Amino acid sequence: MIKIKINASDEIREVTFSRHSEHVIELGGIADAPTTGFTTWRMDGVTRLGDFSDYTTVYRTLDNAVQLSDDGSVYVEPEVPEPGEPQPTQEERIKALEDQNETLLQCILEMSEIVYAFWIARDERKGRRYDGYVVGTADYAWQEDLRAGSAPAER
Numbered sequence: 036m037i038k039i040k041i042n043a044s045d046e047i048r049e050v051t052f053s054r055h056s057e058h059v060i061e062l063g064g065i066a067d068a069p070t071t072g073f074t075t076w077r078m079d080g081v082t083r084l085g086d087f088s089d090y091t092t093v094y095r096t097l098d099n100a101v102q103l104s105d106d107g108s109v110y111v112e113p114e115v116p117e118p119g120e121p122q123p124t125q126e127e128r129i130k131a132l133e134d135q136n137e138t139l140l141q142c143i144l145e146m147s148e149i150v151y152a153f154w155i156a157r158d159e160r161k162g163r164r165y166d167g168y169v170v171g172t173a174d175y176a177w178q179e180d181l182r183a184g185s186a187p188a189e190r
Contacts, residue, residue: 036064038080042088043071047080051100058106059094060087068093068101 039062040047051063052075062068072088090103095110102110123131 036078037084038076038078039069039073039087040076041069041071041073043069047076049078055102058108059102059104060090061097061100061102063100065101066096066099068096068103070103 036049037052038047039050039052048065050065051061053061053063055061070091070093072086072091074086074088075084076082077084087103087105089105092104092107092109094102094104094108096102
C-alpha cells in the first residue's frame with residue numbers, strides 16, 4: 036500500500052500501485068480515477084516517492100481498480116471471433132480417428148485377400164496346393180521368402 040495525493044486537490048488516498056507497462060499503471064482500491072495526475076507517498080505521508088502528473092488518461096476501469104496511461108492510450112477489448120464452424124470435441128476427434136483406423140484395417144484385409152488369392156492362383160498354375168502349408172513339393176524356397184516377409188520369387 037502507498038498513499039497518493041491527487042494533483043487538483045489536497046485529497047490523499049491509500050491504494051495499491053503496480054506498473055503494467057512503460058505507459059500504464061494501476062491503482063487498486065479505488066473506483067474513480069484521478070484524471071489530473073497524482074504523486075505517490077510512503078504510508079508515513081512524509082516521504083514522496085514519485086510524480087505521476089502525466090498519468091491523466093483512464094486506460095481501463097476494473098473492479099475496485101483503475102488503470103491510467105501517460106500517452107493517451109486506452110484499452111481496447113480484443114475482438115471476439117465470429118462463431119464459425121464449431122470445433123470438434125476431443126471425443127469426436129478420437130471417434131473420427133477410430134473410424135479412419137477401421138477403414139484402413141478393412142483396406143488392409145481386402146488387399147491381403149487379393150494377394151492371397153493371387154498366390155493361390157499362381158501356385159495352382161505351378162501344380163502346388165496351398166492349405167496353409169505346402170503339400171507334395173520339395174521346393175520350399177518360396178516358403179522361406181514368405182516367412183522373411185518378401186514376395187515369393189518366381190521359380
